[in-house]
Amino acid sequence: SLSERLGGVFDRLRGRGALSENDVRAALREVRIALLEADVALPVVRDFVEQVTEAAIGQAVLRSITPGQQVVKIVSDALTAMLGSEAVDLQLDVTPPAVVMMVGLQGSGKTTTTAKIARRLREKGRKKVLMASLDVNRPAAQEQLAVLGVQAEVATLPIVPGQQPVDIARRALSAAKLQGFDVLMLDTAGRLHVDQALMDEMKAVASVSEPDEILLVVDSLTGQDAVNVATSFAGQVSLTGVVLTRMDGDARGGAALSMRAVTGKPIKFVGTGEKLDGLELFQPARVAGRILGMGDVVSLVERAAETIKQEDAEKLADRLAKGKFDLNDLRSQLTQMRKMGGLGALASMLPGIAKVKNAMASNAVDDKILIRMDAIISSMTKAERARPEILSAKRKIRVAKGSGTTVQEVNKILKMHQEMATMMKRMKKMGGLKGLGALFG
Numbered sequence: 021s022l023s024e025r026l027g028g029v030f031d032r033l034r035g036r037g038a039l040s041e042n043d044v045r046a047a048l049r050e051v052r053i054a055l056l057e058a059d060v061a062l063p064v065v066r067d068f069v070e071q072v073t074e075a076a077i078g079q080a081v082l083r084s085i086t087p088g089q090q091v092v093k094i095v096s097d098a099l100t101a102m103l104g105s106e107a108v109d110l111q112l113d114v115t116p117p118a119v120v121m122m123v124g125l126q127g128s129g130k131t132t133t134t135a136k137i138a139r140r141l142r143e144k145g146r147k148k149v150l151m152a153s154l155d156v157n158r159p160a161a162q163e164q165l166a167v168l169g170v171q172a173e174v175a176t177l178p179i180v181p182g183q184q185p186v187d188i189a190r191r192a193l194s195a196a197k198l199q200g201f202d203v204l205m206l207d208t209a210g211r212l213h214v215d216q217a218l219m220d221e222m223k224a225v226a227s228v229s230e231p232d233e234i235l236l237v238v239d240s241l242t243g244q245d246a247v248n249v250a251t252s253f254a255g256q257v258s259l260t261g262v263v264l265t266r267m268d269g270d271a272r273g274g275a276a277l278s279m280r281a282v283t284g285k286p287i288k289f290v291g292t293g294e295k296l297d298g299l300e301l302f303q304p305a306r307v308a309g310r311i312l313g314m315g316d317v318v319s320l321v322e323r324a325a326e327t328i329k330q331e332d333a334e335k336l337a338d339r340l341a342k343g344k345f346d347l348n349d350l351r352s353q354l355t356q357m358r359k360m361g362g363l364g365a366l367a368s369m370l371p372g373i374a375k376v377k378n379a380m381a382s383n384a385v386d387d388k389i390l391i392r393m394d395a396i397i398s399s400m401t402k403a404e405r406a407r408p409e410i411l412s413a414k415r416k417i418r419v420a421k422g423s424g425t426t427v428q429e430v431n432k433i434l435k436m437h438q439e440m441a442t443m444m445k446r447m448k449k450m451g452g453l454k455g456l457g458a459l460f461g
């Protein structure tokens with residue numbers, strides 16, 4: 021991950037005061053690769069990296085995190101800010117009917133997203149919604165929307181064969197007015213590539229229906245082409261926002277950054293599945309983490325500071341300093357880890373623990389297991405928790421029964437506890453404990 025690679029870049033300079041130009045440039049080379057791997061368009065990457073480099077040089081390294089994490093945080097903050105900082109919902113506070121027009125390339129997910137948004141407006145916004153398909157190019161496109169309308173329990177405009185898009189838009193608008201709909205959603209025909217005849221049609225529809233929202237629907241797998249798509253649509257109609265579909269797949273979401281940079285308009289929703297409930301408000305911080313391939317580092321660091329109280333950290337540090345780390349300590353660590361979003365999250369955040377994280381991952385420790393671990397430790401007596409070595413085979417069977425687990429699982433925890441105790445001792449030797457305490461404070 022980016023965090024790990026940056027850890028490598030910065031290993032040399034632990035403990036120095038400020039981020040130097042050379043170090044920042046070295047780190048930003050890794051960031052550049054991460055962005056390109058996430059499919060952010062090249063010109064956008066260039067601008068972004070330049071901007072962040074300027075901002076990062078000379079910043080003091082926070083005591084509580086490593087320089088690598090510091091750069092990740094700067095990058096992630098900048099990325100989040102650029103993506104829009106906060107989720108932006110549709111602005112439909114107008115004299116009804118509010119008109120929402122969907123545009124985009126063919127196959128980007130316009131029709132599906134039209135139905136998803138309509139369903140969301142009906143359920144969450146308690147709006148009366150009418151949908152109309154203006155797609156007379158693709159066979160059965162209008163029927164597709166009608167079928168989705170039934171699933172979404174949203175009305176669709178009756179189909180009149182042979183009618184052209186601009187006329188359908190007019191008819192839809194007057195039906196919406198006459199029948200008291202709050203929102204009219206217009207699903208337009210797609211374009212395989214940017215085609216002037218269809219662009220003209222889109223402009224004509226926009227001018228008769230005067231949409232309050234024009235949403236550009238983009239497949240999140242759109243790579244370097246994202247800039248061209250955004251530029252040509254934005255040049256023809258005044259977009260109010262973007263919807264990024266297929267974020268349920270492998271896409272790292274780089275298209276979000278490209279879209280935002282080129283259109284200057286907020287990403288409003290992400291599509292997260294083929295079904296009609298697969299729609300979420302766009303969360304910039306989450307997508308920034310996904311683009312960088314490292315989860316939400318910033319909020320983790322913040323949560324760490326909030327969750328773990330100074331005294332707990334000091335108590336633990338005290339025990340560690342005495343070379344003690346028993347199962348009571350492990351249990352309170354587990355509880356804190358769970359509060360902070362799980363083991364993987366915590367391990368990836370702690371300075372220098374990437375190795376341990378990998379070791380844990382290979383033991384397939386996930387959050388469900390954290391809960392089982394807690395159950396196992398709770399089934400031990402106080403004496404057993406303080407001195408695990410007294411756990412005989414017989415005692416282990418009792419603990420397994422008491423916690424609804426198996427002796428193997430009990431053994432696994434004991435082994436993990438041993439590994440952690442060893443690791444803690446090693447960290448203490450390296451002087452890493454102070455850093456740990458500071459992070460928790």
Ligand code: GDP
Pocket residue numbers: 124125126127128129130131132133210265266267268269290291292293294298
């Ligand atoms: P249009 O040509 O732009 O109207 O695209 P459609 O709405 O017909 O969607 C094309 C295909 O993409 C369909 O098979 C949809 O089920 C699928 N699709 C749309 N949005 C999503 C999404 O968010 N996730 C996934 N996995 N599939 C999607």
Ligand code: MG
Pocket residue numbers: 130131132155161208210
């Ligand atoms: Mg369609």
